[in-house]
Amino acid sequence: MLDSRSPAEPRPGDELIIDGRASVQFKAGRGFVFRVATVDLRPTYQGWVWLTGYLLAPDGEARERREIFVQRAGLRWAPDRRHRRPGGDHPT
Numbered sequence: 001m002l003d004s005r006s007p008a009e010p011r012p013g014d015e016l017i018i019d020g021r022a023s024v025q026f027k028a029g030r031g032f033v034f035r036v037a038t039v040d041l042r043p044t045y046q047g048w049v050w051l052t053g054y055l056l057a058p059d060g061e062a063r064e065r066r067e068i069f070v071q072r073a074g075l076r077w078a079p080d081r082r083h084r085r086p087g088g089d090h091p092t
Contacts, residue, residue: 016036018070
């Protein structure tokens with residue numbers, strides 16, 4: 001199940017798919033799921049935002065803390081992990 005809020009408004013606790021849509025640096029298979037810890041509210045380039053948070057492993061565990069600069073329009077919500085079945089199936 002995907003979140004119905006606009007991905008232009010990330011909040012702490014959100015899990016986002018970060019890939020080439022969010023920034024060219026994450027193109028070519030370099031995408032990941034990212035759990036937002038903080039959203040920097042200081043002004044930056046229009047449509048862009050600094051996020052601090054954690055890269056998540058496939059099991060949902062936080063593996064690495066990072067600060068990333070991404071385009072709001074390119075953010076997508078990750079599937080809700082609470083509804084995943086054991087074995088990594090898609091949400092039901």
